[in-house]
Amino acid sequence: MTTTAFTLSHLDALESEAVHIFREVAGEFERPVILFSGGKDSIVMLHLALKAFAPAAVPFSLLHVDTGHNFPEVLEYRGRTVDRHGLRLHVASVQDYIDRGVLRERPDGTRNPLQTLPLTEKIQAERFDAVFGGGRRDEEKARAKERVFSLRDEFSQWDPRRQRPELWNLYNGRHAPGEHVRVFPLSNWTELDVWQYIARDGIELPQIYFAHHREVFRRGGMWLTPGEWGGPKDTETVEKRLVRYRTVGDMSCTGAVDSDADTIEKVIAEIAASRLTERGATRADDKMPEAAMEDRKREGYF
Amino acid sequence: MTGTIGTTIDTLRFATAGSVDDGKSTLVGRLLHDSKSVLTDQLAAVEHASRSRGQDTPDLALLTDGLRAEREQGITIDVAYRYFATPRRRFILADTPGHVQYTRNMVTGASTAELAIVLVDARNGVVEQTRRHAAIAALLRVPHVVLAVNKMDLVGYVEKEFDRIVEDFAGHAAELGLPGFTPIPVSALVGDNVVDRSARMDWYEGPALLEFLGNVPVGTEAADAPTRFPVQYVIRDGEVRYYAGQLVSGSLRVGDHRPPVRRDLRDHRHRRARRRRSGGVRAAVGRCAAGRPAGRLARRHDHRGGRRRPGAHPGGPGGRVPPDRPPAEGR
Numbered sequence: 001m002t003t004t005a006f007t008l009s010h011l012d013a014l015e016s017e018a019v020h021i022f023r024e025v026a027g028e029f030e031r032p033v034i035l036f037s038g039g040k041d042s043i044v045m046l047h048l049a050l051k052a053f054a055p056a057a058v059p060f061s062l063l064h065v066d067t068g069h070n071f072p073e074v075l076e077y078r079g080r081t082v083d084r085h086g087l088r089l090h091v092a093s094v095q096d097y098i099d100r101g102v103l104r105e106r107p108d109g110t111r112n113p114l115q116t117l118p119l120t121e122k123i124q125a126e127r128f129d130a131v132f133g134g135g136r137r138d139e140e141k142a143r144a145k146e147r148v149f150s151l152r153d154e155f156s157q158w159d160p161r162r163q164r165p166e167l168w169n170l171y172n173g174r175h176a177p178g179e180h181v182r183v184f185p186l187s188n189w190t191e192l193d194v195w196q197y198i199a200r201d202g203i204e205l206p207q208i209y210f211a212h213h214r215e216v217f218r219r220g221g222m223w224l225t226p227g228e229w230g231g232p233k234d235t236e237t238v239e240k241r242l243v244r245y246r247t248v249g250d251m252s253c254t255g256a257v258d259s260d261a262d263t264i265e266k267v268i269a270e271i272a273a274s275r276l277t278e279r280g281a282t283r284a285d286d287k288m289p290e291a292a293m294e295d296r297k298r299e300g301y302f
Numbered sequence: 303m304t305g306t307i308g309t310t311i312d313t314l315r316f317a318t319a320g321s322v323d324d325g326k327s328t329l330v331g332r333l334l335h336d337s338k339s340v341l342t343d344q345l346a347a348v349e350h351a352s353r354s355r356g357q358d359t360p361d362l363a364l365l366t367d368g369l370r371a372e373r374e375q376g377i378t379i380d381v382a383y384r385y386f387a388t389p390r391r392r393f394i395l396a397d398t399p400g401h402v403q404y405t406r407n408m409v410t411g412a413s414t415a416e417l418a419i420v421l422v423d424a425r426n427g428v429v430e431q432t433r434r435h436a437a438i439a440a441l442l443r444v445p446h447v448v449l450a451v452n453k454m455d456l457v458g459y460v461e462k463e464f465d466r467i468v469e470d471f472a473g474h475a476a477e478l479g480l481p482g483f484t485p486i487p488v489s490a491l492v493g494d495n496v497v498d499r500s501a502r503m504d505w506y507e508g509p510a511l512l513e514f515l516g517n518v519p520v521g522t523e524a525a526d527a528p529t530r531f532p533v534q535y536v537i538r539d540g541e542v543r544y545y546a547g548q549l550v551s552g553s554l555r556v557g558d559h560r561p562p563v564r565r566d567l568r569d570h571r572h573r574r575a576r577r578r579r580s581g582g583v584r585a586a587v588g589r590c591a592a593g594r595p596a597g598r599l600a601r602r603h604d605h606r607g608g609r610r611r612p613g614a615h616p617g618g619p620g621g622r623v624p625p626d627r628p629p630a631e632g633r
Contacts, residue, residue: 008521010313010392020548023535052546056539137383141368144382147410160369163380165406167413169548188394190385280343291370 041134068095156300222255320421321431322400331362339386381411
């Protein structure tokens with residue numbers, strides 16, 4: 001027997017932690033669901049779930065909160081992924097809520113804040129008791145404070161003062177009827193970890209994450225893609241640029257960055273050298289007052 | 303991993319502890335700032351917030367005090383996690399609250415830490431909360447403890463002040479059964495001995511804080527401890543069951559035979575650690591060891607009766623493991 005220590009690489013340690021969390025949830029909850037947007041974090045999350053239960057199937061379904069402003073490449077990816085793994089997909093549609101007059105379009109056209117209501121009502125309607133989110137603590141200061149198992153009350157609200165102790169790898173899934181738990185298996189991952197892991201495991205991503213020529217226009221310091229969602233306005237001019245997306249969300253508020261990183265290696269090099277956070281670089285609506293994310297989380301946002 | 307950087311990177315999880323106003327959040331901010339882990343937009347946000355409060359210099363504590371109530375009251379209420387890296391090591395930092403009423407949040411942060419930095423204000427020395435946090439570190443068996451004597455700038459960088467506090471703390475540490483600790487004199491506000499060694503304390507010959515964090519051994523538990531593999535979940539694939547979990551001590555190799563710890567399970571045959579490989583998923587951990595997580599290690603069990611029950615594993619987390627249930631939802 002050897003007495004030397006065997007240390008896991010940082011990616012193995014992160015993977016192991018996430019796999020452990022998926023299995024805990026499978027054991028503790030009745031109706032878990034994975035939030036799946038087709039963004040890189042949710043793709044990595046699904047990949048980890050597949051690993052956690054291989055060779056058996058993933059015992060969860062997927063939920064996409066659809067803002068109606070989707071990148072076609074991402075929707076196509078979503079469909080393919082669901083088919084390939086034989087998963088069940090639930091969709092909560094923001095457009096639907098707007099058509100029914102329950103939600104009103106904001107003057108700036110951004111639909112990110114509108115996602116909360118369809119999300120929480122879907123959770124209630126389907127009686128989901130555990131909801132996996134791809135949120136990472138390195139993204140934002142309020143997220144940095146959240147537990148891996150984060151309790152939500154019957155209105156899906158987060159109360160930072162009610163956070164429970166969470167010791168070692170013991171996760172408390174206890175909740176009253178009507179409450180649910182948001183679970184964040186990627187809590188301890190950074191943007192760079194996610195990319196290194198994607199490279200290591202050869203995970204396929206929607207092409208918009210890599211540099212490509214795209215017609216874009218400038219608004220609020222970011223490059224946005226024109227579309228039916230309401231851009232460009234008369235004063236804004238469209239031009240063709242070499243860009244890629246660092247995050248993928250609602251088209252109206254997710255900006256592309258100038259980039260020639262057309263391979264995963266180049267993307268990793270680019271992120272490692274970047275002096276901006278991914279949200280700072282690409283999300284118009286996150287450039288808000290200090291407590292914006294905390295307030296949204298309190299209301300039930302991701 | 304062998305990736306773009308080309309060397310194996312390991313992870314140190316560490317926590318800050320200490321009484322309120324001993325400067326934990328400032329130290330964390332300094333560590334992040336001086337190791338160039340604070341990105342431009344984050345720093346701009348902190349500078350903006352500091353100015354709107356009428357402060358001349360950026361208040362680095364605002365980097366981690368992420369809740370509205372924390373910023374309003376200028377205190378840390380809950381643990382904040384931050385991430386930074388050097389070329390060889392990745393750090394997960396838990397910045398924990400100092401107030402006694404938020405001690406449970408400090409415990410949450412310290413429980414996963416392999417190293418705790420206990421901060422002391424050089425002017426006040428060891429206080430009640432210092433001893434409480436040191437006791438918690440001992441209780442949780444955090445392997446490494448650093449005593450960071452902060453605000454050395456306010457005591458004129460005098461060696462005697464430092465020695466006095468170290469001696470005092472050593473007395474308590476011995477009482478609490480802390481295996482040992484590393485004292486470092488720092489000034490988080492100014493940056494002495496945080497990332498770079500300070501020229502103002504030439505009497506101190508040890509490493510700066512980040513230097514120490516970068517070199518302290520991690521995952522050092524011996525691999526020849528008894529093998530303990532608490533079964534977390536049973537994966538059913540047709541007639542076959544796979545016992546899934548993380549190895550908590552000892553080691554396993556692919557193909558190893560291991561009898562269950564519980565006697566009433568020992569009659570079953572065909573126990574074998576199997577390396578799993580399945581469609582589209584990379585091979586599992588072949589060998590793993592000692593106190594480190596080792597997911598994806600599936601244990602195959604051909605017998606149908608061998609179901610895991612709560613509390614089946616004396617070496618594991620006892621009865622809180624959820625009972626074995628069928629997957630919660632069919633596809």
